[in-house]
Amino acid sequence: MRATIPLFALLVLLAGAANAQFAFAPPAVDLTGEWAPRVYNTHMDIGDYTGMPINEEGRLRAQSWHPDQLDLPENLCRPHPIDHGLRVSVSQLRITNELDPETRLPVGLRLHVWWQEPEQVIYMDGRPHPSPNAPHKWSGFSTGRWERNTLVYRTTHLKEAYLSRTGVPKSPKAEVTTRMHRYGNLLTITFIIHDPAYLTQPYIRESSWILDPNQVIPTYPCEITPEGAIVPAGKVPSFLPGQNDVLRDFPTEYGIPFEAALGGAETMYPEYIKKMKTMKVAPRTTTEHYRRTQ
Amino acid sequence: MARRGILLVAAVALLLSVHAAGQGRGGAQNAPPATARAAAAFDMTGYWVSEVTEKWRYRMLVPDKGDYQMVPLNPEGRKVAAAWDPARDQASGEACRSYGAVGLLQVPGRLHITWQDDNTLRLDADSGTQTRLFRFGGSQPPNAEPSWQGHSAAMWGGGEPRDRRDGFGGPAQDPTGRLAVIPAQRKESDYLKVTTTRMRPGYLQKNGIPYSGNALLEEYFDLFSDPYTKNTWVALTQVVTDPQYLIEPLIMHAHFKKLPDASGWDPTPCRADEPR
Numbered sequence: 001m002r003a004t005i006p007l008f009a010l011l012v013l014l015a016g017a018a019n020a021q022f023a024f025a026p027p028a029v030d031l032t033g034e035w036a037p038r039v040y041n042t043h044m045d046i047g048d049y050t051g052m053p054i055n056e057e058g059r060l061r062a063q064s065w066h067p068d069q070l071d072l073p074e075n076l077c078r079p080h081p082i083d084h085g086l087r088v089s090v091s092q093l094r095i096t097n098e099l100d101p102e103t104r105l106p107v108g109l110r111l112h113v114w115w116q117e118p119e120q121v122i123y124m125d126g127r128p129h130p131s132p133n134a135p136h137k138w139s140g141f142s143t144g145r146w147e148r149n150t151l152v153y154r155t156t157h158l159k160e161a162y163l164s165r166t167g168v169p170k171s172p173k174a175e176v177t178t179r180m181h182r183y184g185n186l187l188t189i190t191f192i193i194h195d196p197a198y199l200t201q202p203y204i205r206e207s208s209w210i211l212d213p214n215q216v217i218p219t220y221p222c223e224i225t226p227e228g229a230i231v232p233a234g235k236v237p238s239f240l241p242g243q244n245d246v247l248r249d250f251p252t253e254y255g256i257p258f259e260a261a262l263g264g265a266e267t268m269y270p271e272y273i274k275k276m277k278t279m280k281v282a283p284r285t286t287t288e289h290y291r292r293t294q
Numbered sequence: 295m296a297r298r299g300i301l302l303v304a305a306v307a308l309l310l311s312v313h314a315a316g317q318g319r320g321g322a323q324n325a326p327p328a329t330a331r332a333a334a335a336f337d338m339t340g341y342w343v344s345e346v347t348e349k350w351r352y353r354m355l356v357p358d359k360g361d362y363q364m365v366p367l368n369p370e371g372r373k374v375a376a377a378w379d380p381a382r383d384q385a386s387g388e389a390c391r392s393y394g395a396v397g398l399l400q401v402p403g404r405l406h407i408t409w410q411d412d413n414t415l416r417l418d419a420d421s422g423t424q425t426r427l428f429r430f431g432g433s434q435p436p437n438a439e440p441s442w443q444g445h446s447a448a449m450w451g452g453g454e455p456r457d458r459r460d461g462f463g464g465p466a467q468d469p470t471g472r473l474a475v476i477p478a479q480r481k482e483s484d485y486l487k488v489t490t491t492r493m494r495p496g497y498l499q500k501n502g503i504p505y506s507g508n509a510l511l512e513e514y515f516d517l518f519s520d521p522y523t524k525n526t527w528v529a530l531t532q533v534v535t536d537p538q539y540l541i542e543p544l545i546m547h548a549h550f551k552k553l554p555d556a557s558g559w560d561p562t563p564c565r566a567d568e569p570r
Contacts (some may be wrong), residue, residue, distance in 0.1 A: 051349035
């Protein structure tokens with residue numbers, strides 16, 4: 001009996017240590033709940049690549065993009081890539097705990113966004129990312145950790161997609177590091193997008209949400225129309241190089257030098273304001289241009 | 295006998311836990327730092343440059359009069375925005391309206407951040423040659439006249455104990471019965487919060503979108519290193535509450551890249567008709 005007591009004490013201490021060190025790090029901050037978006041962002045216009053550190057390859061692909069591509073059957077119900085869907089459209093957000101289906105222990109967080117209903121699971125139980133050859137998805141594969149009170153997670157295995165609603169591309173080599181920070185009832189997410197194929201440097205942008213416990217996110221039914229119903233069957237709308245006839249509408253309407261609207265890292269810094277004064281600006285003859293709002 | 299042993303072990307474990315808690319942030323051996331500088335969650339001092347990745351045409355250019363499509367402006371705000379006249383502002387000594395506390399960090403430029411003293415963080419902006427002072431320690435607004443930069447009360451945020459009890463549903467208490475903060479509840483501060491009031495009426499954007507003298511500006515600064523370039527960044531979230539001109543609080547963002555030195559520092563006066 002006497003030997004049992006120290007043994008039990010040891011077990012209690014070990015159990016306590018295990019409880020403190022179990023694989024899923026207890027949350028520093030509760031991020032779960034219903035979050036209502038405060039969306040005030042741009043890049044809804046064809047030809048608006050402003051503030052994007054894209055390279056020549058990215059620019060060439062963006063210029064070949066045609067808005068009718070969105071009406072192809074395979075694109076009608078396609079969700080945005082998760083890093084994009086969280087920022088644009090109507091991105092009501094729900095964050096819940098993700099539980100292991102067998103043990104019911106927490107393994108991370110699950111994000112659900114209204115428009116096209118993408119879901120993203122952020123694993124925080126120490127599991128590795130899959131092989132580079134594993135399937136790529138709209139929400140990719142994410143693992144996270146706490147940096148003090150900030151949730152930091154890395155997303156890989158994202159499908160080839162886009163950085164804006166108007167065709168600025170993002171390659172399947174891209175990965176996104178996301179910082180999720182709660183300030184009281186305000187949630188700010190900072191996206192750091194790294195794409196060796198189309199960006200010359202990380203592309204950083206932010207969005208915020210307000211806690212809204214009464215928010216009800218409806219379902220998002222989406223129906224695919226038959227091939228040929230909107231776009232003639234077999235046609236893939238696009239612009240050949242140099243033949244995009246709506247590219248200049250955006251800079252013309254807003255009085256922006258055409259070169260500046262084409263983006264690039266140089267255009268993102270204050271010095272570029274002086275440089276723009278030496279550039280030619282087309283007469284502001286256009287007042288309408290293509291705009292995509294979702 | 296065994297039961298007594300279990301109880302003894304449990305009692306010792308609880309006492310050790312609460313004793314350890316007493317040695318923490320509130321304990322005598324680890325008294326809280328006496329100054330904001332010593333308690334800083336991170337080091338924001340140095341030179342920074344704004345990187346404009348969103349709302350580019352609103353920040354790198356002077357937007358058109360009446361372009362407030364991303365601002366929840368109410369009818370009175372729209373009326374004021376429609377009356378914007380940069381030439382009049384320049385002539386009447388009001389050219390700094392778009393360089394007030396609300397708009398300053400949206401204007402592209404460089405920042406120089408230093409500790410003016412142990413409890414005051416100083417932010418100099420080359421655009422508009424403006425200075426903001428973030429005062430820690432529960433600083434109250436003076437009765438002085440409102441100014442472009444107003445009065446900014448600062449605190450390191452995020453260190454409030456997390457909402458967690460003793461793990462078994464009850465409150466954690468120290469040996470005297472007072473509510474205790476156990477180690478698992480502790481958090482480290484990790485952001486800077488700045489609350490600014492007593493501002494002169496100014497502009498949210500260069501094109502005369504107004505905020506009033508009653509506006510409240512709340513700002514949250516997050517410092518991080520990006521994993522790809524290892525550059526250091528400050529990400530800023532701004533919340534502007536102004537019932538006089540806004541139907542709901544406006545949330546704005548900006549971020550800044552740390553620079554090794556003062557190169558590129560380009561002081562410019564307030565200009566009503568220029569982006570910076």
